[in-house]
Amino acid sequence: MTHLFRMAAFALLFSVSSLSLAEDTFTLRLAQTWGPNSPILGETVEHMAEMADTMSGGRLQIQIDASNKHKAPFGIFDLVRNGQYDMGHTASYYYKGTIPNAMFFTTVPFGMIAPEQYAWFYYGDGMELMQKVYEPYGLLSFPGGNTGNQMGGWFREEINSLDDLKGIKMRTPGFAGEVMSELGVAVTNIPPGELYSALERGTIDAVEWVGPALDFNMGFHQIAKYYYSGWQEPGAEVQFLVNQKTWNSLPGDLQEILRVAMRTAAYDMYIQSTHESGVAWDRMKEDYPDVTHKTFPPEVIEALRDATDKLLKEAAEKDELAKEIISSQREYLRQVRQWTNISDKAYLDSVAGE
Amino acid sequence: MTHLFRMAAFALLFSVSSLSLAEDTFTLRLAQTWGPNSPILGETVEHMAEMADTMSGGRLQIQIDASNKHKAPFGIFDLVRNGQYDMGHTASYYYKGTIPNAMFFTTVPFGMIAPEQYAWFYYGDGMELMQKVYEPYGLLSFPGGNTGNQMGGWFREEINSLDDLKGIKMRTPGFAGEVMSELGVAVTNIPPGELYSALERGTIDAVEWVGPALDFNMGFHQIAKYYYSGWQEPGAEVQFLVNQKTWNSLPGDLQEILRVAMRTAAYDMYIQSTHESGVAWDRMKEDYPDVTHKTFPPEVIEALRDATDKLLKEAAEKDELAKEIISSQREYLRQVRQWTNISDKAYLDSVAGE
Structure with a gap:
């Protein structure tokens, strides 16, 4: 019996340790x-x-x-x-x-x-x-x-040329914002919760968020009718x-x-x-049947690309x-x-x- | 001691059974x-x-x-x-x-x-x-x-019209083959191992396989120079x-x-x-710099779509x-x-x- 007991005790110790490893x-x-x-x-x-x-x-x-x-x-x-x-x-x-x-x-x-x-x-x-x-x-x-391809943003007015972009106030953060600045856009940062009323009151003329899935609840399509395809993300x-x-x-x-x-x-x-x-x-x-999909004209795309290339070149030279x-x-x-x-x-x- | 032994034996049985469950x-x-x-x-x-x-x-x-x-x-x-x-x-x-x-x-x-x-x-x-x-x-x-979007196939000659498709011999299986037949293509089934030489000898004029990743080792691009974009898969x-x-x-x-x-x-x-x-x-x-990418002309795409719609309609009516x-x-x-x-x-x- 003593021998059996030792075996059982040993097995118990061994198995408890295995269990604790396997079940940690x-x-x-x-x-x-x-x-x-x-x-x-x-x-x-x-x-x-x-x-x-x-x-x-x-x-x-x-x-x-x-x-x-x-x-x-x-x-x-x-x-x-x-x-x-x-x-x-x-x-x-x-x-x-x-x-x-x-x-x-x-x-x-x-x-x-x-x-x-x-x-x-x-x-x-x-x-x-x-x-x-x-x-x-x-x-x-x-x-x-x-997120998939992000949209270029909601615009209150059509963008038919580079001139149309100059001076407009737009919420678009990060690298895309830097690129837009190069084209003369007045890039502003407004907390998400205030974007809808900023767009409604004309504090901003355009806003870039994500894409339809996440833009829907923001309600921008109720105000700005032109939804532009993206280039930035x-x-x-x-x-x-x-x-x-x-x-x-x-x-x-x-x-x-x-x-x-x-x-x-x-x-x-x-x-x-x-x-x-x-x-x-x-x-x-x-x-909202008046919501319209648009793409930026080639001269805008070209300018955005040139500005992007310039910024990337600077980043590459620095590091x-x-x-x-x-x-x-x-x-x-x-x-x-x-x-x-x-x-x-x-x-x-x-x-x-x- | 007897009590302790019983406890140990019970714990042993219990733990062994847990272990076997956890480690089956x-x-x-x-x-x-x-x-x-x-x-x-x-x-x-x-x-x-x-x-x-x-x-x-x-x-x-x-x-x-x-x-x-x-x-x-x-x-x-x-x-x-x-x-x-x-x-x-x-x-x-x-x-x-x-x-x-x-x-x-x-x-x-x-x-x-x-x-x-x-x-x-x-x-x-x-x-x-x-x-x-x-x-x-x-x-x-x-x-x-x-596989991603599959290519329309390798063709020895350009396809510029519906007429160019009529009577050509092509390997393209399944539903796509049925559609191609509707357009007058002579659809043939040849074992994969014989496709290269069939294309080389002119037994077939065109072959649809998958896309560049899997087509590469088949070597079709060494013979047929026109690689058409797909519609079928x-x-x-x-x-x-x-x-x-x-x-x-x-x-x-x-x-x-x-x-x-x-x-x-x-x-x-x-x-x-x-x-x-x-x-x-x-x-x-x-x-092979003479390998050229092509797309089927609109009249071919339209005919392929009409034939596809017809076959899908028949399938829907049957079941x-x-x-x-x-x-x-x-x-x-x-x-x-x-x-x-x-x-x-x-x-x-x-x-x-x-």
């Missing part, structure tokens, strides 16, 4: 730029957390804090870097003040559309270059969802940030569960955006890594766009009469 | 249409199996048999339905003889491009309708990867089939691991195809579920294409001078 629960705290109940963007984070939970049998828990909790919507980079949070969901171009090279991983004016950019990330040099930018800060960075990718120490503390299976959950959630956000923009644009036109990223994106775009042009573009052109 | 390994056998070392298509299956393996900590094993093993490349549907295999990777339109309604879930001529179609699957009625088709056979069906999705009984036997965490691994692998295949077609098309043009699927796809396309046109298409048009 990891709870990661995530800070997102977005507020609570944020459509598409916030849904993507919840979707990721649910997949991780179910795939891990409950062993990987992601606790999500929205911006009303952590009060730092544009400080996610620091929160995750400092270890106050394990993870973040944000857009890398918000941090161009701190890490200028981060902005290239969201989108670049006149750059790649979503599938082209995913190809650059996953089958070109994108992931490696992005990691090169984030590694010094003890962070891992992953694509976190694409042809495939805006948000991102997941993970603290390197947190990542290292996870067992291999949970690392892979987290990686795949983030990757799937990101792709799904692109597809959800496609769906919801289709639905919203259809409804906008039905509710070696910026130069490497810009060159990689430009060469990749040259290659992949030829394919896009003979496949989807040629097909869409051939059936455009529909 | 499931090995699923998968039959794929593709041969061994198949680029992109076969890689997608391996990629899925590796993700499932790592995410499950080795508890979910997928054993892959290529067509040289099971000898039934176009019999995957039956192999999985009969339970000889747990899973399959194939294209649903191969089974239009047995289940005619399956073909709509691969692609439809003049239908949706890849992101539009994923939106229909995941945020429209696609998944539900697909399951309606497969459920009676005890099967679950999931998107399994997209704007976003061909292959699929995973899973036997319902196998699925039911898996614990919840492994079901979700399998579901997410398949979903990610499918998206990744679309992006890998985008990448590799960009690389291959660039190289084809460099190696209630076919009608439901065709209507759902048509209404979804009407909605989502308006968005594609004002976003990616308008953007690609505006920068096409590049």
